[in-house]
Amino acid sequence: MVNIRKNPRRMLWRAIYQPLLVLFLVTLMYSCKRKDNRNSDDNAQQVQADDRPLDKKIAETIQFKLTKPQPGDLINPRLINLLHFYYSQNGYMPVWSKEGIWNRQSNELIQYLDTCIYDGLFNKDYHYKAISTLKNKLANDSLKMMKPVDWALADLGFTAAFMQVLQDLAQGRLFNSKQLWSSDSSKYESFFLKNIHQFMKGEKLAFITNSIQPTHTGYVLLRGAIRSFTDSMDRTVYTYLQYPYPSKDSLLFIKALKKRFAESGIFENTNLPDTTALQDIIKKYQAKKQLKTDGKISSSLVRMLNNTGKEKLIRIAITLDKFKQLPAVMPDKYIWVNLPSFYLQLIGHDTVLMQSKIICGKSATPTPEITSYIDNLVTFPTWTVPKSIIEKEILPGLKRNPGYLARKGLGLYKHDGTPVNPYSVNWEKFTKGIPFKVMQSSGDENALGVMKFNFKNAHDVYLHDTNQRYLFKKNVRNLSHGCVRVQDWEQLAFYIARNDSSLYQAKDTLRYTTDSISNWIRNEEMHKIVIKNKFPIFIRYFSCAYSENGIRFYDDIYGSDIKLREKYFALK
Numbered sequence: 001m002v003n004i005r006k007n008p009r010r011m012l013w014r015a016i017y018q019p020l021l022v023l024f025l026v027t028l029m030y031s032c033k034r035k036d037n038r039n040s041d042d043n044a045q046q047v048q049a050d051d052r053p054l055d056k057k058i059a060e061t062i063q064f065k066l067t068k069p070q071p072g073d074l075i076n077p078r079l080i081n082l083l084h085f086y087y088s089q090n091g092y093m094p095v096w097s098k099e100g101i102w103n104r105q106s107n108e109l110i111q112y113l114d115t116c117i118y119d120g121l122f123n124k125d126y127h128y129k130a131i132s133t134l135k136n137k138l139a140n141d142s143l144k145m146m147k148p149v150d151w152a153l154a155d156l157g158f159t160a161a162f163m164q165v166l167q168d169l170a171q172g173r174l175f176n177s178k179q180l181w182s183s184d185s186s187k188y189e190s191f192f193l194k195n196i197h198q199f200m201k202g203e204k205l206a207f208i209t210n211s212i213q214p215t216h217t218g219y220v221l222l223r224g225a226i227r228s229f230t231d232s233m234d235r236t237v238y239t240y241l242q243y244p245y246p247s248k249d250s251l252l253f254i255k256a257l258k259k260r261f262a263e264s265g266i267f268e269n270t271n272l273p274d275t276t277a278l279q280d281i282i283k284k285y286q287a288k289k290q291l292k293t294d295g296k297i298s299s300s301l302v303r304m305l306n307n308t309g310k311e312k313l314i315r316i317a318i319t320l321d322k323f324k325q326l327p328a329v330m331p332d333k334y335i336w337v338n339l340p341s342f343y344l345q346l347i348g349h350d351t352v353l354m355q356s357k358i359i360c361g362k363s364a365t366p367t368p369e370i371t372s373y374i375d376n377l378v379t380f381p382t383w384t385v386p387k388s389i390i391e392k393e394i395l396p397g398l399k400r401n402p403g404y405l406a407r408k409g410l411g412l413y414k415h416d417g418t419p420v421n422p423y424s425v426n427w428e429k430f431t432k433g434i435p436f437k438v439m440q441s442s443g444d445e446n447a448l449g450v451m452k453f454n455f456k457n458a459h460d461v462y463l464h465d466t467n468q469r470y471l472f473k474k475n476v477r478n479l480s481h482g483c484v485r486v487q488d489w490e491q492l493a494f495y496i497a498r499n500d501s502s503l504y505q506a507k508d509t510l511r512y513t514t515d516s517i518s519n520w521i522r523n524e525e526m527h528k529i530v531i532k533n534k535f536p537i538f539i540r541y542f543s544c545a546y547s548e549n550g551i552r553f554y555d556d557i558y559g560s561d562i563k564l565r566e567k568y569f570a571l572k
Helices: 008-050 054-067 077-088 104-115 128-140 148-169 186-200 207-212 215-226 226-232 246-262 273-286 301-305 309-323 389-402 469-473 489-502 514-522 560-568
Strands: 333-338 343-348 349-360 370-379 409-413 437-440 451-455 478-480 485-488 527-540 544-547 550-553
Touching: 054 077, 077 148, 077 186, 104 128, 104 148, 104 207, 128 148, 128 301, 148 207, 148 478, 186 207, 207 527, 215 226, 215 309, 215 544, 226 309, 226 550, 246 273, 273 301, 309 550, 309 560, 343 489, 349 469, 370 489, 370 514, 451 489, 489 514, 489 527, 514 527, 527 560
Parallel strands: 333 527, 349 478
Antiparallel strands: 333 343, 343 349, 349 485, 370 451, 370 527, 409 437, 544 550
């Protein structure tokens, strides 16, 4: 037998270290098992969290989205505070669905947005395609049906669309962001929440949308005519031309112009035309439209090219929004001056009592929009020339020849009324204003004619007769320095006088009658007639209106609607 000597180190390993190793391995295995158990517990908790009701998970996501909105969240940033306020009232729970089932109100809103053009709204403003597509996917796609993020986006999109519709129908869009009701927390409960709660409790959307819009007769008639207009309009989408254009964008404008002519069938060549060729193209279009064939690019040419069905819809929308800037309740009787139509109307109890041709300001001196009250009439008035005319016309004329005023039938006076000889003044030293009044005496040759209608305003504007009555024969009548000339001034003056007299009380002393006014006019006497019961006047710029033959469109004489179109409707 072989004698094997025992190794002391191996014996020590077996005696001490091996048990320790076994103990370590057992401890490690136990620790791993505990860790696995903890992970299993965490997973179980996670599964439990995912088992919460869908609406709870949607609410959590809605709150997060409102706290950290993203560009693609279908929310107008101006509505964030309003939406926060609304959703906080119900714990951020979804409004338009319940546990993955859409409610009736969501269908109604989609149906309304599909035809909202009949109220002068454009559904692009309300992410119509995005929210309707998302709604259909969530209703029909089983993979997306249980995704709280998609439900939250859809719910926010629907609520934002509804709130925006409310604001646009009631207030309009022609305001800056600080003026909008969605920026006014006082309107949150009294307007927005009131109407959405009413809708969610079962009220029909049509009732709500109708109830918040203006009741002005002009608004109601124009809105009611939109359906007929859209049924017959040319729906072709044409290139919109921005004019005038910055000099740096001349090439871009020519490209757009070429494209627009191609859309009209006037130009087919893919290359840019040279100057001569472009003139020929313009002439062809002008001939087609029975315009003066001068081959020139002008504002009138561009307006004609932009006068498409789509652009007319935008003009209707702008006009409807302008109605929303009027008082909610109009006076029983008032004067309505619509500048682009070149007409004045006397309104009494929603009925046109009379109408008259007018002459309004030139493009260089436009008549401003004004709300005021006529407080006095003047027979055979004098005319004090406004500072603007003095600077632009009178002063340059005096520098050329001090006899300029005499030729115009004007006089020069100190502010205390003392006459001044124009030849005694060194006119070269004045660059803007002058320290004198320029006046025209009363009489047949006076620029104001026989009657002047005064009302307070910041523009020195008034209604008046004219010594150039032949100008009323023109169709286009933006010809004045800013004041409004009235063809049927006598009928208007006598109505205001009779109306004022009828409202006098027994204790009042009637200082004049229509007979006395007639005598003053006959005798060419200057008199101031105080109107005790001030007569309301509205001067407005509405480029379209309802007529029995359909919607009538007027020329945008000052380019005002073009500016509004490019500011508020550029992406439509």
